[in-house]
Amino acid sequence: MLFEPFFRQTSIAMALLDRRGIITSCNPALETLLGFSAGELHGRTLFELVDGEGSPSCRRLIHNVATAPALPLSLGLYWTCKNGRVLPGDLTLLSTGEEPEKGNGLIATIEDRSESKVVEARLAYLTNFDPLTGLANDLLFRDRLKQALSRSRREASMAAVLVFNLKRFKDFNDSFGLAIGDRLLKEIASRLSCGVRQSDTVARLSGTKFALLIEGLSEMAGVTLLLRKVRESLSAPFLVEEQEVFPSTSVGIALFPDDGNQPEELIRNAESAMYRAGLSGRNSYQFYTEGMNSQARQRLRLESALYRALERNEFEVYYQPQIDPASGAPLGVEALMRWNHPDRGVVGPDEFIPLLEETGLIIAAGEWVLRIACAQCRTWQDEGFPDLRVAVNISARQFLEKNFVPLLQEILKETGLEAGSLDLEITESVLMQESERLTGTLGAIALLGIHISIDDFGTGYSSLAYLKRFPVNGLKIDRSFIQGIPGNSDDMAIAFAILSLAGNLGLRVTAEGVETEAQLGLLNTWRCPQLQGYLFARPMPADSFPPWAMKALATPGDYRPV
Template sequence: MLIIMSCCTATLFVSSLFFVAREAKVLYRDQQEYLVSLADMIGRNSAAALVFNDLKTAEETIRPLTQKDNVLAVYIVNKDGRLFARYQSAAQAHPALPLELLPDWASPDQVNQAVQQVTREEYTSSFLSGYASVVRPIRMDDEQVGTVVIHANARGFLNSLRYNILVALGFMGVTFLVFCLFSARLQLMISAPLLGLLAAMKEISAGKNFALRVTKPCDDEIGLLYDGFNHMLHEIEERDQILRQRQAHLQQLAHYDPLTRLPNRTLFYDRLAQALFHAERARETVAVIFIDLDHFKDINDTLGHRTGDLLLIEVAGRLATVVRSCDTVARLGGDEFTIFCQNVANEENATVVAQKLVALFATPFRLGASEIRVTASVGVTLYPHDGRTVDELLMNADIAMYHAKGCGKNVFALFDKKMNEHASERVTFLADLRQAVELEQFVLHYQPKVDLLTGKVTSVEALVRWMHPRLGMLAPDRFIRLAEEGGMIAELTEWVMRTACLQAKAWQEADLAPVRVAVNLSPFHFQRQDVKQSVCAVLGETGLDPSLLEIEITESALMQNDEYTCRVLSELREMGVTISVDDFGTGYSSLSYLHRFPINTLKIDRTFILNMTKSSEDQAIVTAIIAMAKSLKMQIVAEGVESVEQLETLKDQGCHEIQGFLVSRPVNAERVARFFTDEDHLQAHGAAAQAVPGETAHHLVNGGS
């Protein structure tokens, strides 16, 4: 508005100034034309008087001017520059005129200076001095014979000019007032909608409500601005909704497991911390439960990760049916689930919950057309009895769960402080094992396999022992699983294979009968997919004939990556390496993989051999395995043979080889070399004598382990 008013004022002032100046010029020109005409008339009438120096005639010429009230003075100057005649009005007050003070005898120079002064002030005198002046030459026959000077009162001119200025000022005032009213109206038309838009912006900014819209006041440029503002709000609202959805999605990802939709580790920790805080104030007990599925990795490896994911979803659904709404079920990762139950009255109530959790897995899981049976190991710990922090309780529940796994799985275990001590011992034992791998604190013992028809040793199985510096010699069942969990089994297996091959090469160089050495190959080698490289490297390093190496693998190793396993076993068999399946009958025992894989030998698990003379079921299983292997043209080895009765039964059923304490315990390389002869090692007394010199056959059969 200030800009508009300033522009209007400047325009009015310039316009009024122009018109006032123009009117002043017109008035001044009229005044001067009047005086010029008057001066010309006097000059014509007084020219002859000047020529003839007739003063009386000159005075008579100017006397009529005395009748004009606006004429102040008239002067006639001759050509010599002297005042010839004059008239001065005594009736009107006027300022001092340049020629008024000059006497009649004034010198020509004085007169000329005064005339020049009048000429110079001819234009300004009307505005500044209040009188108008004009100087005109008097001519006669084109010759200047004198000069006439007239001074007239400029009151009329000034009054007219003053009137015009007042009219211009009045016009400017009225116009300025109109402009003020117009500007105020224009301001309302422009600023009011803008102020409304500003108010809406502040409201939206304060409330973050981007769904608000402003009503368009008109269809001009301001209306377009409103449309643009509403469109911008629409865009912001859509982006805000997308941002909120993404934030909700990120919140979901940050706090919930994407597969099972259960709370994840982060949210579980937060909820459990709040539950413990509440339990501390209310003096309540909280049960923290750790659940781990048994053999879940085998399901992933054999049936695929997609099936494993579906199974986890089903398990999550079942777990949610056991707990109350105030409790929380979470998935920590993999096949590990955790639960905390608030306000558990006592240990018995926690036990009831754990029993229900174990019972959930009694019913098989139906995934599409398949039924999958899986069990779980459950660990339970209580707040505040077993621990007071989230980390401590979860660690204790984890320890209890591992204790349950060690007790045979598919059970639950309540945390006991002794378990913590056992866990600490396990960590120490694992550190000792890692150091033992680095320092090669292991030795190999060998157990012979004997042909049932000839009684001769066909091969020996290399069995590793750990010479622990503090605990003495440890059997494989004390450290093999720990080596697998600690990721050291691959190094240990390669050491066993290299050492056994070096020993077999040494026997060969000692001119002993050629006997194969069997090495148990870890399933982890098949996961790393470097089986052939490892075997070839060892054979190349030791120089052993591949026909003197036998690889023993478990059924689970065959099923982990059947394509790769089938290919690499075929390549090893083509090299001359013997392939055996160890502990047959305890795993999948599928005819399909026996048919597809290049297997030379099946080793019947010792559990069936030990009970076959007492259990008809085990007897039937052994008979079926032998018949199946024969139909597939495979060698049969019975493990764990400890009695002559077992020996005779296996011989009657057509078993090819046996291995067990009846022949020999696992012994060192020097002692097992005594079996590399052509004699029959199955003679009852001979077997007893050669197994462990100095001990009775009765002890070998009934007291061995």
């Protein structure tokens, strides 16, 4: 008797079926979802409503549940609505246990997955495109270059790779803020795209590095003509906060077949030429010449310095607070690595972290950061911040080391930090490396009580199913989505969907890259539980955190950075 009121009032689309799959009753939610009235649905088989090739699968599912009642069975299908629209929805069937002659042998529920499909489509898009600029990313650029070289071989034509680097962009960010910096990057992307042919590919390879692929050339004149157009476009002033700025670029060019036959070789040689151009002053360009190895020399010098950096105590850990939006109080900090190079000054993590990864030095450096961060967090807890947590970024290479879990146990014991106060941030790429070692490591970390969060969520390719399959505790919404709100409807939809998804799965969410009051207001409306960004505080050395935290606790709601 209790089922009937629930059946009629629930927002879950439901139908009662006999054991042949014929609809004997449906609720208003199903009528609303598919657009049919109850009279139009009664007497029809459920699999008639399934679009395309899914109908036989639906029929088999009904037969399996009807003939062998056990646990509920589910199937992802597409449903044909009355207005002709096709709607993605998960069908779940459950046997009622009634005798066949009573008619209502099965309960069917259909869960609308339209919003989930939009999110998955967006995530698939981000696999090949840069979320900030909309340009092809490094992965797609390399794939298109590979195809272009195949065509050029067949047609006996030339191709060119141009790599652009925006110089002194860090100074620009420090002066105007990250949001204005992102606007500049998008404007540069737009100008690059407008200056090329439709058949050419423009890509953003990394933070300030862009690339251009030109194919189907018969002579060098085509390259120089296009290069002149692009350089003229980029040399025009950019208007930033009512003042003109003139960013400087370095351009390196490598040609197929003269400067290389493979994609990696051409990109590497174009980058070598770009570094040489950077030594020549503002807005310079350089064609690759044989023997040009300035990039290789610089890389070797940097690599050699990295090997000595740990023993010389040149690394330093900075901390960026993660705050409670309701009170402004710090809930935790993220540990961030900085390198104080003896000759070059502060070297940005975008430059030395990839090199640590490639050389394997990330193992030793990552262990050092873990020890420092855990010890520092325990110190702060003892000094009056008992509930403070620390988040540490862990590379895929470090995470999959055989001794990683014993190392964590050793560090927690050595520093006295409780396991629940440590949050390990891994990227989606780690979860994509499905293996017994990954599963075992994740399980062992969860048993220790250490939290695991997915960093930069939404920018990778991993399936949302990973969130259910692995013991993940939290998500960090990538700053590229936060920077787009509230002005960009796509970014708003993705950010809100990630928040909703995490809430349904019981995951803690951190929004990173919060810089404006408008972003803060919207995230508060969405009840995002944890925020991080320049609006509250920049990354700071350890001795700066206690004064900042005391001020934050003493003046709730005052988000001005110290």
